[in-house]
Amino acid sequence: MIRKLLVANRGEIARRIFATCRALGVTTVAVHSDADADAPFVAEADLAVRLPGNTPAETYLRIDLVLDAARRAGADAVHPGYGFLAENADFAAAVTDAGLTWVGPPAKAIAAMGDKMSAKALLADAGVPMLPTWTEAGQVTDFPVLVKAAAGGGGRGMRVVRDAAGLAEAVAGARREAAAAFGDGTVFIERYVERGRHVEVQIFGDTHGTVVALGVRDCSIQRRHQKIVEEAPGVLPPQVRERLHEAAVAAGRAVDYVGAGTVEFLLAPDGEVHFLEMNTRLQVEHPVTEAVTGWDLVRLQLLVAEGEPLPLTATPPADGHAIEVRLCAEDPAQGFRPATGTLHRFAIPGVTGEFTPTKGLRLDSGVVDGSAVSVHYDSMLAKLVAWAPTRAEAARALAGALARAELHGVATNRDLLVRVLRSREFGAAEADTSFLERHEEVFAPLLAADQLPLVALAATLAGAAGRRAAAPVLAGLPSGWRNVPAFPQVTRFAGPDGEIEVRYRLDRTGSLADWAVSPASASTGRDGAAGGDAAPDVTVVEAAPDRVVLDVDGTRRVFRVHRVGSEVFVDGPDGATSLTELPRFPLPTAELAAGSLLAPLPGAVTRVHVEVGQRVTAGDLLLTLEAMKLEHPVLAPTDGVVAELPVPAGGQVDTGAVLAVVTEEDPR
Secondary structure, three states: OOOEEEEOOOHHHHHHHHHHHHHHOOEEEEEEOOOOOOOHHHHHOOEEEEOOOOOOOOOOOOHHHHHHHHHHHOOOEEEOOOOOOOOOHHHHHHHHHOOOEEOOOOHHHHHHHHOHHHHHHHHHHOOOOEOOEEOOHHHOOOOOEEEEEOOOOOOOOOEEEOOHHHHHHHHHHHHHHHHHHHOOOOEEEEEOOOOOEEEEEEEEEOOOOOEEEEEEEEEEEEEOOEEEEEEEOOOOOHHHHHHHHHHHHHHHHHOOOOEEEEEEEEEOOOOOEEEEEEEOOOOOOHHHHHHHHOOOHHHHHHHHHOOOOOOOOOOOOOOOEEEEEEEEOEEHHHOOEEOOEEOOEEEOOOOOEEOOOOOOEEEEEOOOOOOEEOOOOOOEEEEEEEEEOOHHHHHHHHHHHHHHOEEEOOOOOHHHHHHHHOOHHHHOOOOOOOHHHHOHHHHOOOOOHHHHHHHHHHHHHHHHHHHHHOOOOOOOOOOOOOOOOOOOEEEEEEEOOEEEEEEEEEOOOOOEEEEEEEOHHHOEEOOOOHHHOOOOOEEEEEEEOOEEEEEEOOEEEEEEEEEEOOEEEEEEOOEEEEEEEOOOOOOOOOOOOOOEEEOOOOEEEEEEOOOOOOEEOOOOEEEEEEEOOEEEEEEOOOOEEEEEOOOOOOOEEOOOOEEEEEEOOOOO
């Protein structure tokens, strides 16, 4: 029986495993890097062991350090979570050789499925349907194709290639990214199916020969080949569902599978099913299966690892419907690049449970208020799961909770997720893996541009209320009030699309006498509106430092305002945004050279593709920046000449560092 479990992972999956361990009375052990020393999962563990360093290669990927941590803490079992060493056969074998219980499939099964080419051959012999596959670029004769990492998942290293011209570079890029993410740069090439659906079957096996399917999930909504929305049960014809169950169980039996695993398939538009890969671990999206089956999959993992038989021998019926979204630290304004920073507020309304099966709204989060989102790890902050009796109800509840969430300090993909959940195609269960490529409208922010003036006004009034509340004298007078008014009060913000100036005047009762917002592209106000439109009639119902209520043309609107230093976060009925209040008298700053390209986030320059003095055209690849386990290309914004390359290959940079300077003419 397992008494003390070390979780060789971090973030929300470590917290999720700890939750089941607490319910079962199992002592928990965390391992953590220096960057994670203050993370919630470390605080929640009964014991924690430091792994010196920050990057995964220095810490979570070090088998020797993890095993030493287990020895020092007196753990008798190890759970790998997902990612890092979860599908590493050498790690599984090392844990077993150390006399510890391994909470996962046997090393032999991991090795068999970890080599994806060998896995395809093995499972094809077991009758599992396959796509055409090649190991070398020169073998490919049929396009489009998908380049994939052989040693991992999560979309790392994947590249879609539509013609022979781009194949060599795609293979090279995939190898670099796979090596950085998994320590293995092996890739292979697979036929790419247009408009396919990504579906997968959760399987479970025990040491007594039982392998059972726990249902089908649909994970078709993807960006960069990474799943962002998952649901169970997948909306499929009964005969397709049965075919998927049979193929998945056959795959598990072919390798004598034990524990939790996922067999992934591509469902073509013609109804044909093709095997993609088998993940020999718990999946990120396992909560939707837990929601509709009622089974705690981590509990089943622990029972099976202890040698107990599975308490079920057939596929359980699905109760209701569950949808999960992956809330990630990503900046929509930067093409959804991973974002870093401090999460000043992380609050989602209506949550009914965390980390274990629950009806209603479930939150599995790796962060809390004040958490630092670093450059070293994956960008996922949390998973939010909604269960309801019907699919439509689950989608509506999930979208509503996301829209009302307060997510302050780090840019996220929240607005994208809400728009996907509310889209017609998703509502009709017609989405496929190319959904985001076809629907540019879902990338628009929830807050429309014409609502920004009211948001800026609310931020301004909240700031004024805060200053008056803190005033040592005459606190009862309205901000900026004069017996004989001459000039309005002025507050300037840096907004999502540039600078915003709010001019306003309060009367002696604190009511809004007049107001206006500029620039002209956003101008509106009581003293005139852009384009000749009638200005809205705005009355201040309430103005407090953290809450402003405005009556706009007879309709009350509530704005929640949270200020951190000069940053102002506003959550309103139509969406959320952040503004930065600008100083009234700004200090002079050094000007950047014209044509400077800045680092969007901290990282390392892995390759420099050009030389100083080289002429480039708009869109040319200048250099490659690696951050948060992904490669980010830095492209020439215009035609010109490379004037400066201040950071060599291998150099580390912070956000805002100059990576390159492109000018119209060679300055030399």
